Amino acid sequence: MSASPAPQVQSLTCPNCGAPLTVRSMGRAVTIVCDRCHSILDAKDPQLKILQRFEAATGDEAPLIPLGSRGKWRGAVYETIGFQVRAMEVEGLTYSWREYLLFSPYKGFRYFTEYNGHWNDASVTTALPEVQGLSAKYLGKKYKHFQTCTAKTTFVLGEFPWQVTVNDAVEVTDYIAPPYVLSSETADNETTWTLGEYVHGSEIWKAFGLAGLAPTPIGVYENQPSELRASASQIWFAFAGLATAIFVIFTLSQLFSQREQVFQESYRFSPSGTEASFVTPEFELTGRTSSVAVRTDADVSNQWIYLNYALIDEDTGQAYDFGREVTYYSGVDSDGNWQEGSRHDRAILQSIPPGRYYLRIEPESDASFGLIGYTVTVTRDVPVLGIYLVALAALLLPALLISWRTYNFEQMRWAESDHPMRSVGGGE
Amino acid sequence: MSQPAALCPSCGGPIVFHWSSSVQTTCAHCKSILVRTDVNLERVGVVADLPPDSSPIQLGTTGVYENRAFTVAGRIVYDYDEGSWNEWHIVLNTAGSAVGSDWLSDAQSQYAVTLAFRADPLPALAAVHLGDRFTWNKTVFEVTAITDARYRGVEGELPFEYWDKQGATFADLRSTAGDFATLDYSDTQPVLYVGKMVDFDALQLKNLRAFEGWS
Numbered sequence: 330m331s332a333s334p335a336p337q338v339q340s341l342t343c344p345n346c347g348a349p350l351t352v353r354s355m356g357r358a359v360t361i362v363c364d365r366c367h368s369i370l371d372a373k374d375p376q377l378k379i380l381q382r383f384e385a386a387t388g389d390e391a392p393l394i395p396l397g398s399r400g401k402w403r404g405a406v407y408e409t410i411g412f413q414v415r416a417m418e419v420e421g422l423t424y425s426w427r428e429y430l431l432f433s434p435y436k437g438f439r440y441f442t443e444y445n446g447h448w449n450d451a452s453v454t455t456a457l458p459e460v461q462g463l464s465a466k467y468l469g470k471k472y473k474h475f476q477t478c479t480a481k482t483t484f485v486l487g488e489f490p491w492q493v494t495v496n497d498a499v500e501v502t503d504y505i506a507p508p509y510v511l512s513s514e515t516a517d518n519e520t521t522w523t524l525g526e527y528v529h530g531s532e533i534w535k536a537f538g539l540a541g542l543a544p545t546p547i548g549v550y551e552n553q554p555s556e557l558r559a560s561a562s563q564i565w566f567a568f569a570g571l572a573t574a575i576f577v578i579f580t581l582s583q584l585f586s587q588r589e590q591v592f593q594e595s596y597r598f599s600p601s602g603t604e605a606s607f608v609t610p611e612f613e614l615t616g617r618t619s620s621v622a623v624r625t626d627a628d629v630s631n632q633w634i635y636l637n638y639a640l641i642d643e644d645t646g647q648a649y650d651f652g653r654e655v656t657y658y659s660g661v662d663s664d665g666n667w668q669e670g671s672r673h674d675r676a677i678l679q680s681i682p683p684g685r686y687y688l689r690i691e692p693e694s695d696a697s698f699g700l701i702g703y704t705v706t707v708t709r710d711v712p713v714l715g716i717y718l719v720a721l722a723a724l725l726l727p728a729l730l731i732s733w734r735t736y737n738f739e740q741m742r743w744a745e746s747d748h749p750m751r752s753v754g755g756g757e
Numbered sequence: 758m759s760q761p762a763a764l765c766p767s768c769g770g771p772i773v774f775h776w777s778s779s780v781q782t783t784c785a786h787c788k789s790i791l792v793r794t795d796v797n798l799e800r801v802g803v804v805a806d807l808p809p810d811s812s813p814i815q816l817g818t819t820g821v822y823e824n825r826a827f828t829v830a831g832r833i834v835y836d837y838d839e840g841s842w843n844e845w846h847i848v849l850n851t852a853g854s855a856v857g858s859d860w861l862s863d864a865q866s867q868y869a870v871t872l873a874f875r876a877d878p879l880p881a882l883a884a885v886h887l888g889d890r891f892t893w894n895k896t897v898f899e900v901t902a903i904t905d906a907r908y909r910g911v912e913g914e915l916p917f918e919y920w921d922k923q924g925a926t927f928a929d930l931r932s933t934a935g936d937f938a939t940l941d942y943s944d945t946q947p948v949l950y951v952g953k954m955v956d957f958d959a960l961q962l963k964n965l966r967a968f969e970g971w972s
Contacts, residue, residue: 354811359839359840404958406971433866433971434811434813434968434971435813435866435957435965435971436866436957436958437865437866437867437957438865438866453867455867455935455954455956456931456932456933456934456935456936456954457899457901457931457932457933458933459933466933467933468933468934468935490840490865491839491840492838492839518887519887519901519902520901
């Protein structure tokens with residue numbers, strides 16, 4: 330067999346303006362657009378019949394990736410051969426996006442699409458997706474319906490392996506599973522499916538050696554993966570694990586707390602008296618270092634009593650000072666009965682070593698009050714809830730923060746779709 | 758594999774059948790279409806030169822389909838409204854279809870391998886519409902394209918005689934798992950081919966055409 334000559338580019342001229350044309354996809358071009366006058370030509374016709382003359386009024390669009398650029402992409406060299414701008418209308422507003430057709434003589438065609446600096450790398454699907462209501466299944470993966478619209482071609486440049494003219498309209502439906510987007514294009518009863526993957530412009534700029542920087546993306550795109558998304562589920566997973574651990578430790582401490590009452594005594598305090606400070610008899614804290622609860626039950630009624638406490642280690646003299654106030658007010662007003670405060674108070678001291686202790690107590694109150702009776706109870710090794718709650722809150726905070734940011738991201742994504750999310754705490 | 762050899766009755770050039778059951782070949786020198794009649798080769802017609810095309814596959818290209826090695830022995834080029842595509846006739850070293858009618862199609866670089874598949878009865882063309890579903894080989898296929906095509910040219914060896922055919926209608930079908938099937942309505946009886954869409958890299962093609970400026 331004789332080796333057929335391998336045409337790299339063919340030189341032809343535009344029948345409309347005479348400018349030289351470049352054909353890059355060899356025998357595969359069906360449509361060629363003249364670089365200079367933008368006439369759309371039928372590449373299958375040896376005479377290059379003009380399919381459509383370009384309406385200059387619609388303006389010129391410069392592709393960000395110049396036609397003829399080559400780059401290594403996903404393991405093969407590709408060349409950009411075609412460029413088209415398509416637009417859709419939603420509520421009177423026109424949204425335009427750009428599509429770059431890439432060609433490799435071995436691997437065929439793929440597309441880069443760009444909208445507001447967001448890029449997708451798209452190829453025609455090999456298997457047939459299944460539409461099920463508002464979702465589509467493709468090779469075992471589920472995609473959610475995002476949007477259906479009519480896309481119109483508004484500008485073309487370069488060459489295409491299919492017939493394309495300005496004002497061609499197709500119905501486009503996008504289903505998403507970030508970072509993927511599954512799109513169907515339907516025209517004349519025939520549907521073409523493509524699968525796109527979100528890519529960063531910088532990746533394309535690097536692969537194709539483009540000058541400058543890729544444009545900065547604006548907003549959130551339909552299949553843009555959230556940078557936080559993975560960490561949101563991860564942090565909730567971690568939260569669940571740590572919260573369980575906290576719960577287990579808390580339960581164990583509840584079970585093993587001895588709640589041993591070591592001292593109880595009732596006193597009467599006369600606010601009008603002079604020296605009020607006194608010390609209690611000694612009591613013993615046995616066993617391990619543990620928490621100690623000092624409970625005050627005061628017989629106050631529309632009164633207050635303030636108690637300066639010190640728990641003192643008889644042997645070392647180490648004192649744990651703390652002050653507690655017990656107030657209780659009640660009465661009747663136009664709303665009925667009311668009450669404020671409580672007759673009971675509990676103070677918890679952490680990590681008190683065993684030993685012989687006594688309390689020094691110095692009560693204070695308003696001199697106008699009469700005698701106030703109160704009881705002091707000391708219990709060792711009581712379960713403590715507070716620290717567990719603090720730990721839980723410390724864990725919850727970052728989890729909530731990341732979830733909130735993820736939620737905001739998803740809301741921005743879906744705001745552009747046919748199914749916007751309802752905002753939290755207020756409808757539209 | 759024996760390779761029957763003969764001389765072209767038109768130009769006297771040597772003809773080698775790469776595949777012993779080939780019925781037809783095209784003379785590489787004068788482009789005559791030759792049909793094997795066991796001893797003599799009958800000259801049937803002359804094909805127009807194949808159009809310049811960009812398929813990376815060529816006669817003699819080898820590859821692998823589902824762990825079976827194959828060699829490309831011939832091709833048919835079809836034209837349709839939106840361009841053209843190649844049906845490369847492949848010869849599998851094991852477990853090809855009974856009639857040896859096995860194909861690697863290259864339609865705008867979308868590759869599919871299909872093997873002739875016996876199934877009865879096959880639907881008539883008039884009974885096939887876009888979106889219709891058929892089950893063959895325990896696989897549900899959906900009609901995704903119905904294409905009217907014209908023969909553009911042939912090259913190499915083919916498992917059947919084609920020259921009296923003018924146009925043909927094909928129905929392409931796909932499954933949700935990447936299976937591919939074609940109903941060929943170019944003959945009086947429809948013929949079914951069943952196979953898979955295949956990735957270029959998965960075919961492990963060797964002896965590909967070299968493109969100037971591309972490596």
